[in-house]
Amino acid sequence: MSGAGLLDGRTILVTGITDAASLATVVAAELARRGAHVVCSALGPTPHHEGLSTRAHDHLAATLESCRKTVDREVGGGAETIACDLTIDASIRDLGETLGGRGVSLDGVVHAVARDRTLARGGAPGLVDVSREDFLDCLDVSAYSLIALLRELxxxxxxxxxxxxxxxxxxxxxxxxxxxxxxxxxxxxALERITVELAHQLGRSHGVRVNAVRFSPYTASRAGGSIRGLERAEAHADAVAPLGNAIPEDLAREVAHLLTPGLSVTGEIRNVDGGLHLLASGPSDPPAEGA
Ligand SMILES: NC(=O)c1ccc[n+]([C@@H]2O[C@H](COP(=O)([O-])OP(=O)(O)OC[C@H]3O[C@@H](n4cnc5c(N)ncnc54)[C@H](O)[C@@H]3O)[C@@H](O)[C@H]2O)c1
Structure with missing residues (x-):
């Protein structure tokens, strides 16, 4: 089934686009193909970023510009991109108020945001080595942001x-x-547990469904490419998963499915990974030669 038209008349917010290789880009393009009106938010400079160095400001501006160009090229349909830092509640509130002020009512939200800033330094050797600051930043961006996003919207x-x-x-x-x-x-x-808790709470209070999709290791994106050794895990997973690695289009189809109106599915953690999750070894690196 092509799925074209299944999201006709739905407006969906997509977060987490940086460039064409972002998983969120492929998801947004699939949502548009199915008839959704797509609105994007991307990390960029906002009035809530105080005391930014010129370098930090330029980095945020370049990230926003990259997202805007990507959305124009890959999603089309006049999809708009609004700057929003998901670690700042007031920035998310601005996003909600901007959309609300234009009469936009969101039928769906895609959360595709993560950051581990130790990766820029090669990654922490192990969990015991992670500083409190780096740990909390990772949890803030990658997990708590889902709570903040849904609450403010x-x-x-x-x-x-x-x-x-x-x-x-x-x-x-x-x-x-x-x-x-x-x-x-x-x-x-934490993100998966948050998914379950929010599915329970928001289902009862607002009829809102909350689900998550686990995807195969994928090195083409900036986040994936920054994980040292992920390319070996990706190759290994592709070799051992019953169907080989899933591709971003597989992920996009499942996300689009979960956003389709009329489903009675919530609190689910889906696997779109070619069956990798069936194996005891998971997506670990292959054993070293001679080990
Ligand atoms: N790459 C993989 O192997 C893989 C596998 C499974 C799941 N995922 C998940 O998919 C999602 C998208 O990752 P990706 O691989 O497409 O990489 P990506 O680098 O393209 O996307 C990560 C996004 O997070 C955004 N972001 C970071 N901090 C933010 C903040 N404070 N506010 C708003 N946005 C912020 C970045 O700007 C970027 O657009 C992430 O949740 C990631 O963990 C990735």
Missing amino acids: LGTGTLARGASAVSLSYLAAERVVTHPYSTMAVAKA
């Missing part, structure tokens, strides 16, 4: 009753992997 009246939210996770939320991922693994475990 509901608070500004921008999230419609019966809306659906989907976030992106990884098998390492549950299994130990050997690439430097332990802080993010804790964040993904």
Whole structure:
């Protein structure tokens, strides 16, 4: 089934686009293809970023510009991109108020945001080595942001009753992997538990559905490419998963499905990984030669 038209008349917010290789870009393009009106938010300079150095400001501005160009090229349909830092509640509130002020009511939200800043330094050797600051930053960006996003969108009246939210996770939320991922693994475990708790709370209060999808290891994106050794895990997973690694289009189809109106599915953690999750070894690196 092509799925074209299944999201006709739905308006969906997509977070986490940086460039064409971002998983969120492929998801947004699929949502548009199915008839959704897509609105994007991206990390960029906002009035809530105080005391930024010129370098930090330029980095945020370049990230926003990259997202805007990507959305124009890959999603089309006049999809708009609004700057929003998901670690700042007031920035999310602005996003909600901006959309609400234009009469936009969101039927869906895609949360595709994560950050582990130790990765820029090669990754923490292990969880015991992670500083409190780096740990909390990772949890803030990668997990708490889902709570803040849904709360502020509901608070500004921008999230419609019966809306659906989907976030992106990884098998390492549950299994130990050997690439430097332990802080993010804790964040993904938190994100998945947050998914379940919000599914219960917001389902009862607003009829809102909340689900997560675990995807195969994927090195083409900036986040994936920054994880040292993930390319070996990706190749290994592709070799051992029953169907080989899933591709971003597989993920996009499942996310679009979960955003389709009329489903009675919430609190689910789906696997779109070619069946990798069936194996005891998970997405770990292959054993070293001679080991
Ligand atoms: N790459 C993989 O192997 C893989 C596998 C499974 C799940 N995922 C998940 O998919 C999602 C998207 O990752 P990706 O691989 O497409 O990489 P990506 O680098 O393209 O996307 C990460 C996004 O997070 C955004 N972001 C970071 N801090 C932010 C903040 N404070 N406010 C708003 N946005 C912020 C970045 O700007 C970027 O757009 C992440 O949740 C990631 O953990 C990735």
